Amino acid sequence: RTPGGKVDVKALPEPRFEASSAxxxxxxxxxxxxxxxxxxxxxxxxxxxxxxFFDLGGDSVTATRLAAGAHRAGLSITARDIFGRKTIARLAEVARDTGPGAAAPSAESLVRLDADELDELEAQWGTTL
Incomplete structure (x- = not known):
């Protein structure tokens, strides 16, 4: 502890992130x-x-980077998927292809906008939606 009673972060050992399995x-x-x-x-x-992912040092920020990197590589996963599934094997089960020839998202996965929201977006982007 520091003289002020707080945890002395500098005195803590370096964290070790290791694989949990063979x-x-x-x-x-x-x-x-x-x-x-x-x-x-x-x-x-x-x-x-x-x-x-988390045993190897991943956290919420790197989970977001992982989801973005997967998307760039042609797979769609969410941060929620990463927190729930954690491993490559389990994420591969739910990853969706985003590359050419991939199925379009279903209507249920799209965000629905009302007329006012569409007008606001059109004004913001200067185009008709």
């Missing part, structure tokens, strides 16, 4: 894509498909 390599194209994004976001050379 390494299992990706076995599908989705798993390989997610592996590459996981490795990039977490700064690791390899990540096993059963390793928890």
């Amino acid at each position: 390494y299992r390599p990706p076995s599908s194209e989705r798993e390989r894509t997610l592996h590459d994004v996981f490795a990039e976001v977490l700064g690791r050379e390899r990540v096993g498909v059963d390793d928890s």
